[in-house]
Amino acid sequence: MPEIHATRRRALRERVVDAELDALLVTDLRNIRYLTGFTGSNAALLVHVDGDERSVFCTDGRYTTQAEAQVPDLRRVIERPSALALVAQAATHLSRGSVLGFESQHVSVEDHAAFTDAAGELLLSRAPGLVERLREVKDEVEIAALRTACAAADRALADLLEHGGLRPGRTEREVARDLENRMVDHGADGVAFPSIVAAGANSAIPHHRPTDAVLAAGDFVKLDFGAVVDGYHSDMTRTLVLGEPAQWQRDLYALVAAAQAAGTDAVRPGWEVSAVDAAARDVIVEAGYGEQFTHGLGHGVGLDVHEAPSLAKTGVGTLSACMAVTVEPGVYLAGRGGVRIEDTLVVREGTPELLTMSTKELVVA
């Protein structure tokens, strides 16, 4: 699909012009994949304001063939280190005093020093986040990939439950592997991040990694997992109970579910991200558990599993249509257990489009 990448580069060039740069050096690999489709582990891209004719893609000898196939529509250079090679090229090809922007939130101080040495009469200019801001709003190709990734996770969870994969006696690690294998069975290229499977008191640890702890009757089991499809990540959390829930478990679950519904309802174009966080957080604070909701409400999701925007108290900015975000409130009672419920959603006019479809009723496994 070279057209979609050309379209994205065109949109980026407008931002490069607005930032008063003559060219932007893109070095983050996710950003390069977004703009070119290249999936290798080393590359750099120079996006020139004049257009693709003056833009250059660079990778190293391991990826010569792959670059021909994936980036047929740009001039290609094979050299290593690739970013430095493009700075040196720009120094000879751009006119003296041209301004070359670079991704200053990704480029290290050491690499910047090397760029400066190679830049000659070019001016290097900090230009953080230009591609990331474009990536916040997804095109339909991206949303299709996210939808497929979310569906793989949904089907994996349904399978796991149907085959009795969540039962007393299994370890957290066994459940995690089972879930991950089922995602691949349902079309995932891989897992989006190491799955969280947290049973009993471990469910009160927000980012618990699976251990050999054995699931027991009466436990909360928190499952936070996702699939990758074509580089796009899904992210979903469900919390279940093994056997009949106790009253405190029902109450805690109902509280988090209400907060999650309130947060989802606030996911609309034009809303401040901090207001979306507040919509869910207020429900939990009013119930007296504000201190036990120790993280932000959600985050953007796409080529990175965590990307802009950040739906948090301290977040800045507003939602736009076609952003993909998570909504994931949680309440964690140390030593007892915790509940988190998380969906991946696409911001649409009116109510958001739900990509993770698994039931949010309290499931008794």
Added chain:
Amino acid sequence: MPEIHATRRRALRERVVDAELDALLVTDLRNIRYLTGFTGSNAALLVHVDGDERSVFCTDGRYTTQAEAQVPDLRRVIERPSALALVAQAATHLSRGSVLGFESQHVSVEDHAAFTDAAGELLLSRAPGLVERLREVKDEVEIAALRTACAAADRALADLLEHGGLRPGRTEREVARDLENRMVDHGADGVAFPSIVAAGANSAIPHHRPTDAVLAAGDFVKLDFGAVVDGYHSDMTRTLVLGEPAQWQRDLYALVAAAQAAGTDAVRPGWEVSAVDAAARDVIVEAGYGEQFTHGLGHGVGLDVHEAPSLAKTGVGTLSACMAVTVEPGVYLAGRGGVRIEDTLVVREGTPELLTMSTKELVVA
């Protein structure tokens, strides 16, 4: 094991003194794990030349409990962003004009700008690679973890072959999953990197990712895979033939095996890394395939799957006892197939200790 971490911090302090710094801000998470044992996804560490009493560890609220358990032996601060918090603390606690080193190959230009704003009367000084250079030489705790990780990979491959997992009709992706699951069965915490399974002509692509391509009789199948144990990575490549090898396959395999043996023989304390590369490369160049060996001979392996030293033509430095490195020559014939053979080794006085034990005879699956 707080003792081992205290020992490592003591060794680091000597380097911090040598670099004429009053303190070093460590922000790379692998380096923090090496120095403290902390395994969370956000942290910073200030190592003061005066000792652990004046050093500080910082993470955020998600990891309060985990930090208490994993880093009991250092003063802990809970704040976010953690690195910036430690710069601000240093600005108040260190005397005016003190020099604070930072990991300039990891710190971005944007973060550096924020550090500068927070540093007050402190001097910030680029201090790249101090911890990485320590990490090149492994202690016995690390070598034990590497040994276990390599054993998991060896057993997984043996299992795969024994159960007929490598046969015509299977896809590259199926083989990759099977191999990865078997590593976990044999004690891996996870996979060291996305496995490479490359069949037939795909074996000529050095970093091929598994596809739905079907394995066929007569194919070379290149398997490059590894396990993670306690954060330590194994890395091994084996190339096999499905059915009776053709003469060109035997010849190519014998050539790469000879180069691999020559490279391994050069892995000795005191050898220049470029000379180790040359020992293997010369064998391939003399056979007329120099252009088809498109990458370096090997790399250090530990908390990162690729770390210093780099065993390459352009590499600088010499080997020391207890470094862990790979030796992995390859020859790739575009459109036909390729062979790579890779071991993970520990540099010892005399011949190196082999950690990956799978046979290097041409295996016919």
